Amino acid sequence: xxxxxxxxxxxxxxxxxxxxxxxxxxxxxxxxxxxxxxxxxxxxxxxxxxxxxxxxxxxxxxxxxxxxxxxxxxxxxxxxxxxxxxxxxxxxxxxxxxxxxxxxxxxxxxxxxxxxxxxxxxxxxxxxxxxxxxxxxxxxxxxxxxxxxxxxxxxxxxxxxxxxxxxxxxxxxxxxxxxxxxxxxxxxxxxxxxxxxxxxxxxxxxxxxxxxxxxxxxxxxxx
Amino acid sequence: xxxxxxxxxxxxxxxxxxxxxxxxxxxxxxxxxxxxxxxxxxxxxxxxxxxxxxxxxxxxxxxxxxxxxxxxxxxxxxxxxxxxxxxxxxxxxxxxxxxxxxxxxxxxxxxxxxxxxxxxxxxxxxxxxxxxxxxxxxxxxxxxxxxxxxxxxxxxxxxxxxxxxxxxxxxxxxxxxxxxxxxxxxxxxxxxxxxxxxxxxxxxxxxxxxxxxxxxxxxxxxx
DNA sequence: AAGGTCCGGATTGTTGACAATTTTGTCGAG
DNA sequence: CTCGACAAAATTGTCAACAATCCGGACCTT
Numbered sequence: 001x002x003x004x005x006x007x008x009x010x011x012x013x014x015x016x017x018x019x020x021x022x023x024x025x026x027x028x029x030x031x032x033x034x035x036x037x038x039x040x041x042x043x044x045x046x047x048x049x050x051x052x053x054x055x056x057x058x059x060x061x062x063x064x065x066x067x068x069x070x071x072x073x074x075x076x077x078x079x080x081x082x083x084x085x086x087x088x089x090x091x092x093x094x095x096x097x098x099x100x101x102x103x104x105x106x107x108x109x110x111x112x113x114x115x116x117x118x119x120x121x122x123x124x125x126x127x128x129x130x131x132x133x134x135x136x137x138x139x140x141x142x143x144x145x146x147x148x149x150x151x152x153x154x155x156x157x158x159x160x161x162x163x164x165x166x167x168x169x170x171x172x173x174x175x176x177x178x179x180x181x182x183x184x185x186x187x188x189x190x191x192x193x194x195x196x197x198x199x200x201x202x203x204x205x206x207x208x209x210x211x212x213x214x215x216x217x218x219x220x221x222x223x
Numbered sequence: 224x225x226x227x228x229x230x231x232x233x234x235x236x237x238x239x240x241x242x243x244x245x246x247x248x249x250x251x252x253x254x255x256x257x258x259x260x261x262x263x264x265x266x267x268x269x270x271x272x273x274x275x276x277x278x279x280x281x282x283x284x285x286x287x288x289x290x291x292x293x294x295x296x297x298x299x300x301x302x303x304x305x306x307x308x309x310x311x312x313x314x315x316x317x318x319x320x321x322x323x324x325x326x327x328x329x330x331x332x333x334x335x336x337x338x339x340x341x342x343x344x345x346x347x348x349x350x351x352x353x354x355x356x357x358x359x360x361x362x363x364x365x366x367x368x369x370x371x372x373x374x375x376x377x378x379x380x381x382x383x384x385x386x387x388x389x390x391x392x393x394x395x396x397x398x399x400x401x402x403x404x405x406x407x408x409x410x411x412x413x414x415x416x417x418x419x420x421x422x423x424x425x426x427x428x429x430x431x432x433x434x435x436x437x438x439x440x441x442x443x444x445x446x
Numbered sequence: 447a448a449g450g451t452c453c454g455g456a457t458t459g460t461t462g463a464c465a466a467t468t469t470t471g472t473c474g475a476g
Numbered sequence: 477c478t479c480g481a482c483a484a485a486a487t488t489g490t491c492a493a494c495a496a497t498c499c500g501g502a503c504c505t506t
Contacts, residue, residue: 053491064287073458073497088377095318154311158381236460276460296467296488
């Protein structure tokens, strides 16, 4: 493979689009681009070294994911997700992840149970070692695993979209001092309920956890 | 087929796209196009009298809505929604409409309560008059009203997408003999719980109702 | 000076042609 | 008769130029 990024040549076609999507998403999620900032097609196409068509498609795709807002004839801006919206999104996650936790408890296999138990240990370790970033990763992995076990592909797609919009809020939240300590027991309870194959308890645990996330969001630090 | 409009002129741009989306959606949900049927861009652009670009955008939009399936370099087909998928979708509706019902019970105003009560009466009337189509319309209106009262816009968007995929199944279901008689009390209970401003009861009622829909779906008539 | 109108620059939207890809059809070898 | 390779056709994907639209500011009118 060649490193087609040399000056002068710009990526085209499918490759270009994927590249543009990745770069844009990264830029938005990491906060390199301020919320509300205008996204001028030609300008971005230049900086990412893709054709304008590729970048245009990328904008459309990200609009479907809720990361970008497009107004006809007026262009695109990075979508601002207010705290109220973050709460509303988390409420929907509560409903859907509750469903997934319940189904996961019904369907979990022995091997999957072992994976969950291992995650359990790693979460505990990350907290006691004081590694919030590691904890945040494991957190995401746990949610992903539960959804995976549930086999609910429709919910998985909906949740993927919701989470995409939340990445920034989630990240800020996980770095709040004391937050891992508070959420750890909630996560452990979700795992325990699924391993115990108790759907009602698993659903309640998942919902309790996200209720707690909502509380934390509404008590957002005053900046 | 149809004689379309005037010969020779084909719609373009935004107008063309909207037209194409409307016609295509109509054709798919009404069953004019068999599930799995190939959707050739040029061919459809011809019959709908829009440019290929417009139709292409329409296909992309409908893909986002889950009505069409697109495979790179291989074209689009109308997406088949299996019974299992219909069940999975309804499970997600269960989670999300449960949330909306609960929030609606918290936020309902006096006027909204009166609207719901009126709907209650109309639903009863439609059943006792034996008008399944009217009942189906009122049914959709009820669900829409509840979501509206809840003020949960995120859930509203997700549900809109899910319902778009289900239209056909829902329609078939509502025409099953005896189905309105069975679902009427469930609908009435949802309304009663919201009017009584009891979130937990409203959530449970909404979930019970959709649980019943799932049961009906899995006992689909054997054709 | 207030209000309205009309250009100018910038940006997005669309189109028609062309390139890339997949599928179909044909033919010959085994 | 079956299988595989090759070529032709059909279809989708991409691009670069062109057209439509919008915002801001200068200019004119009253």
